[in-house]
Amino acid sequence: MSDISSNDESVAPIRNGNLIEVDDLSVGFDGQWILRDIDLKIAKGQTLSIIGESGCGKTVFMKTLIGLVKPTQGSVKFDHQDLAKLTDAQLAMIRRRIGFVFQNAALFDSMSIFDNVAFPIRQNEHDVGEDEVCDRVMQHLSEVGLPTDITRRRPAELSGGMRKRVGLARALILKPELVVYDEPTTGLDPIMSDVINELILDTRRRYPVTSVVVTHDMHTARKVSDRVLMLFPRRRLDIHESQVLFDGSPSDLEHAEDRRVRQFVRGEAGDRIREMASEAS
Numbered sequence: 428m429s430d431i432s433s434n435d436e437s438v439a440p441i442r443n444g445n446l447i448e449v450d451d452l453s454v455g456f457d458g459q460w461i462l463r464d465i466d467l468k469i470a471k472g473q474t475l476s477i478i479g480e481s482g483c484g485k486t487v488f489m490k491t492l493i494g495l496v497k498p499t500q501g502s503v504k505f506d507h508q509d510l511a512k513l514t515d516a517q518l519a520m521i522r523r524r525i526g527f528v529f530q531n532a533a534l535f536d537s538m539s540i541f542d543n544v545a546f547p548i549r550q551n552e553h554d555v556g557e558d559e560v561c562d563r564v565m566q567h568l569s570e571v572g573l574p575t576d577i578t579r580r581r582p583a584e585l586s587g588g589m590r591k592r593v594g595l596a597r598a599l600i601l602k603p604e605l606v607v608y609d610e611p612t613t614g615l616d617p618i619m620s621d622v623i624n625e626l627i628l629d630t631r632r633r634y635p636v637t638s639v640v641v642t643h644d645m646h647t648a649r650k651v652s653d654r655v656l657m658l659f660p661r662r663r664l665d666i667h668e669s670q671v672l673f674d675g676s677p678s679d680l681e682h683a684e685d686r687r688v689r690q691f692v693r694g695e696a697g698d699r700i701r702e703m704a705s706e707a708s
């Protein structure tokens with residue numbers, strides 16, 4: 428599955444190889460497996476969405492991919508480097524190559540919009556002068572469709588959609604090789620959600636970034652992804668079943684062989700109400 432290329436011919440060409448390689452990954456907390464025996468390769472330039480019901484382990488998986496959670500078993504390699512074997516300094520170098528778009532935008536409330544977007548440059552590129560910082564901040568704000576006259580405002584003075592776009596501008600300002608989006612459209616109206624989807628696509632058109640999108644929003648998963656991965660809660664699977672219920676293109680989702688995948692993408696509860704009642708008892 429790792430060689431699926433982008434579904435859009437206008438995008439920047441993909442470099443060869445995989446950016447991320449997950450081998451036999453298991454993660455457990457307090458004696459309970461959340462992720463079990465997962466293998467995955469993410470090709471450079473690919474946009475992968477991770478879907479699945481609440482609690483199935485999407486966030487834990489995403490954090491494991493970027494070294495924020497350590498595997499209990501197995502390994503995660505970023506550009507051939509095993510994250511668990513790196514020193515803190517080496518891990519910090521890898522993180523410079525990753526942009527994060529957090530669910531709540533995670534802006535610094537006490538800083539202006541300008542300083543928020545400039546923050547990664549000032550932290551990581553000490554020899555860059557203020558004129559260049561200013562040019563790059565303005566360019567990135569305009570790329571996400573924000574007027575440059577908001578730069579002196581504080582995050583609290585902006586709408587949720589504007590804050591998300593500031594978060595996106597900040598995540599992209601170092602031109603990361605990997606961008607991780609955590610629920611990028613949650614809490615936004617349908618139009619603003621689609622603005623964010625378009626910005627994810629625009630970013631990929633501009634340069635061959637690799638993207639991982641954790642989302643509940645099927646419209647986002649269908650629109651922005653080359654590839655969709657659906658996880659299922661480990662505790663509800665039979666022992667020999669794979670936790671990855673689906674791994675393929677968005678267009679194949681509707682016709683997935685597994686009933687649980689079809690129910691999820693169509694938003695059908697199926698037997699879940701009865702199952703939840705028996706889980707609780």
Ligand SMILES: Nc1ncnc2c1ncn2[C@@H]1O[C@H](COP(=O)(O)OP(=O)(O)OP(=O)(O)O)[C@@H](O)[C@H]1O
Binds near residue numbers: 457479482483485487
């Ligand atoms: N640090 C931790 N310690 C213990 N348990 C954890 C930890 N992090 C996550 N979990 C558990 O792992 C499970 C999966 O959590 P995760 O946040 O990955 O789910 P999710 O699929 O992202 O859910 P949602 O869609 O609701 O955000 C949950 O049962 C959660 O309580």
